[in-house]
Every structure is written in C-alpha cells, then in structure tokens.
Amino acid sequence: MSQRSERVPLPCPSCSPEEGTVHEVLKPGGQTTVRCTECGHVHKEKIEAPEEVTVDVVVSQDGDSDKATLTAVADEEIEAGDEFVVETAEAIQQVRVTDLELGPERRTESAEMREVETVWSRVVDNVGVNVTIHPKEGDGRHEQSRSIKAFLPGDYEFTVGETCEFGDDSFEVDSIQLRDEVADDYRHKKLDHVGDTGFAKDIKRVFGRDTTTSAWSAW
Known part of the structure; x- marks a missing residue:
C-alpha cells in the first residue's frame, strides 16, 4: 500500500493561483510549510490529513x-x-x-x-512451490510420478525447457500452472511453450521430467 508522499499538489500564490502545482513539504503541521517546485515560492497552507x-x-x-x-x-x-x-x-x-x-x-x-x-x-517473498516430477521417457522402467516442494524466494523464475536442481532432484520444466489471481498477468494460465517463464510466487504447480543421472526412485 502507498504511503503519504512528501510532495503534494497545491495552488501556488506566486506562479499558479488557480491550478495546482507540485509542492515539496518543508515542515508539516497545522499550517504546513511548502515550497512550489515550479517557481520555488515558499508559503504556508492548511493541509487536511486524509482519513x-x-x-x-x-x-x-x-x-x-x-x-x-x-x-x-x-x-x-x-x-x-x-x-x-x-x-x-x-x-x-x-x-x-x-x-x-x-x-x-x-x-x-x-x-x-x-x-x-x-x-x-x-x-x-518466500514461498513453497509444488513440483510434480514425471519419470524419464523410454528407459524401460515403470516408475510413478512423484511430488516435491521447493522453498524459494518469491522472485525465483521457472522457465519451460530449462533444467532445475534442488538437492538430489533434477528435472526439466515441462509446464507451469499459475495461480488464479495472477493468470491475467501472463499469456495463459498454463505455461507450456519453451521459454515461458513464471515467478515462484505466482505458481500453483510446476510439472517436470526427471533428468537425474542415477537410478530414479519413487522414494
């Protein structure tokens, strides 16, 4: 939420008595001392504090x-x-x-x-992102998909097509499902084109393909 600025719009008796100009607050109080940023004139005005x-x-x-x-x-x-x-x-x-x-x-x-x-x-600012990791394709095994949670700064970026590593887990991002309240800020609610990027704080779930080099385990 915004805080009250130290600059306020007010008429200036010197250069703009009818139209407001930007004034710098020099000394707040019942009679506030302000200076017009257009001509430098210093004067006092009664500024009502907003409710x-x-x-x-x-x-x-x-x-x-x-x-x-x-x-x-x-x-x-x-x-x-x-x-x-x-x-x-x-x-x-x-x-x-x-x-x-x-x-x-x-x-x-x-x-x-x-x-x-x-x-x-x-x-x-710090979030937990749910990640579903699918097993490697075409390796002759039949492991099941599994889920992990990655704890990350909110501005961490996931990009479709890129590989992520968290501890012993390594996976290539297949797609990203966004949260409802931010879907309008992106191209689609689901990002599944190579290069599509989403911030961790905006993500409901990441889907990826296992890229670990060792034997994959459901545990």
Whole structure:
C-alpha cells in the first residue's frame, strides 16, 4: 500500500493561483510549510490529513496462518493481487491480497479500504512451490510420478525447457500452472511453450521430467 508522499499538489500564490502545482513539504503541521517546485515560492497552507482506517490482515504461508493489521487511507482502492508489507509476531513479510472480506459471508476482489473488515493474504517473498516430477521417457522402467516442494524466494523464475536442481532432484520444466489471481498477468494460465517463464510466487504447480543421472526412485 502507498504511503503519504512528501510532495503534494497545491495552488501556488506566486506562479499558479488557480491550478495546482507540485509542492515539496518543508515542515508539516497545522499550517504546513511548502515550497512550489515550479517557481520555488515558499508559503504556508492548511493541509487536511486524509482519513485513515485500520483493518485486520490474515497472513497465510504453507498451511499456517498468522494475523496482522494494515493502516491505509480510507478511500484507497485495494484488490486481489495487490502486494504490501506487514509485520506479524513472527516476521516482517511481503504478502499478496487473495480475498477481501466486507462482512459475514461477504467476499469480493476489489473495494475501498473503508469497506473492508479483513484482508486475506499469502506470503510471497518466500514461498513453497509444488513440483510434480514425471519419470524419464523410454528407459524401460515403470516408475510413478512423484511430488516435491521447493522453498524459494518469491522472485525465483521457472522457465519451460530449462533444467532445475534442488538437492538430489533434477528435472526439466515441462509446464507451469499459475495461480488464479495472477493468470491475467501472463499469456495463459498454463505455461507450456519453451521459454515461458513464471515467478515462484505466482505458481500453483510446476510439472517436470526427471533428468537425474542415477537410478530414479519413487522414494
């Protein structure tokens, strides 16, 4: 969420008494001292602080949930997919909005902050990505596919056609299934063309083909 800027639009009595220009806040207070960035004129103005609200935030990470609060300007828009930083009892974390609760059984994906009772979110700076690894093709064995979870920074990139190595696991990425709230930010919800890339924080599951050189084991 945005914080109040140290620059504000105001009429300038020297160069623009009718139209607002960008002013730098020099000294905040009841009578705020500002300087016009167009002509340098310094004057005092009464600037009303915007109404603020504080709402509850539920922070989810790998099946666990924690609580925090968020203070924001009352008429600021918030929607699913927005990211911001919150402080929980455990850590300071980057989270992404997944859902907004306006009241009992009232959910939406977009609203003004004044309407929101609870922001539902998930951690995106460090995430666990589910990976399904299919066995090698044409090796004469009949192993089953298996799943692992890779814990990674949210901005880690998976690319279709590239090989990934996590511990003893090595696989070539076949396709990437994206989360619903970010599907519009990509070409398709499922990425399956060589070169398609997705961030770990946006991914629901990665599908890959085993590339380990040793005997593949379902365990």
